[in-house]
Amino acid sequence: MTRRTVRIAMNGVTGRMGYRQHLARSILAIREQGGLELGDGTTLWPEPVLVGRREHAVKAIADRHGLEHWTTDLDAVLADPSVEIYFDAQVTAARAAALRKAIAAGKHLYCEKPTAASLQTALELARSAQDAGIKTGVVQDKIFLPGLRKLKRLIDGGFFGPVLSVRGEFGYWVFEGDWQSAQRPSWNYRAEDGGGITIDMFPHWEYVLHELFGRVTSVQALATTHLPRRWDEHGKPFTATADDAAYGIFQLEGGAVAQINSSWAVRVHRDELVEFQVDGVHGSAVAGLRNCRVQHRGTTPKPVWNPDLPATEPFREQWQDVPDNDGFDNGFKAQWELFLRHVALDEPWRWDLLAGARGVQLAELGLRSSAEGRRLDVPELSL
Incomplete structure (x- = not known):
């Protein structure tokens, strides 16, 4: 059995949904079950990198769960080539700017909805991601x-x-x-x-x-x-x-x-x-x-x-x-697992940024x- 680590920048984990559903009940739950078996002899091991604006709050979560990697510097995380996926659960007003940065950095994207505050911006993000050839997902729990x-x-x-x-x-x-x-x-x-x-x-x-x-x-x-x-x-x-x-x-x-x-x-x-x-x-x-x-x-x-x-x-x-x-x-965990399989194995996936734009x-x-x-x-x- 081969273990493959996938590093995920998780922005917004100090918020209610970002922490409870996405970090604790999804990513950490996948780790607690031993990772995500891909069916080809490989186990995918998610390694979260916690990102937030309030240093004390991000550090407290990392300490609580024994996580090594956390930061308040989003740009530095996006510049790290070992980080494959960017996840965003920030407030809606802050999401589009962060997603643009992640697209420019070539990261695969998974984010909460709404993807943007306007349809024009939501479509712009979807087109930019498509042009960049990156995989995208929107939470549809x-x-x-x-x-x-x-x-x-x-x-x-x-x-x-x-x-x-x-x-x-x-x-x-x-x-x-x-x-x-x-x-x-x-x-x-x-x-x-x-x-x-x-x-x-x-x-x-x-x-x-x-x-x-x-x-x-x-x-x-x-x-x-x-x-x-x-x-x-x-x-x-x-x-x-x-x-x-x-x-x-x-x-x-x-x-x-x-x-x-x-x-x-x-x-x-x-x-x-x-x-x-x-x-x-x-x-x-x-x-x-x-x-x-x-x-x-x-x-x-x-x-x-x-x-x-x-x-x-x-x-x-x-x-x-x-x-x-x-x-x-857990519904959030179930969709996370499908997205991770999509990233790792290119399995079919339809809940992308265009689907998110329909919601906006x-x-x-x-x-x-x-x-x-x-x-x-x-x-x-x-x-």
């Missing part, structure tokens, strides 16, 4: 979640027949930060810092819909700021300039309609923080992060509307759980739709 993998299994098996509609509910109450601390960084609520739920979540909905049901062909959205006053990490009040809720209607290739609500100002009355209900001619399903339940047309009850009597039907009990039938690893496009059009109060077509992108 939702499609690797157990609930959506079960949903994909149903779709591939023809369970739904023609799909009619998709209804999505995402969100939870993010505290304002005055009498209870907020669960999200304050920059999420400042448009000038790249915040806003539309730019955060519409890229997710683009790839979920695209992967499972078909390309989004039109969007009609309403983005709003329900809570205009919040408090930052230092207890200082500020005016929220970014949207904290977005309500979208998406027409899909093939005719199905998707409606997805996204909100950081909603209290949860559902089984999971995100749920999708898919209704087809032959059956329906409700999928969340981990679970998926179905109701086939042969077992669909016949409710009758009668507001004068209390409801007696146990509606939730009329659905059947979809079994796991497989082991489901949908967010941009969603915000424009909201501002103009009309439905907008979503042109197909190409390089």
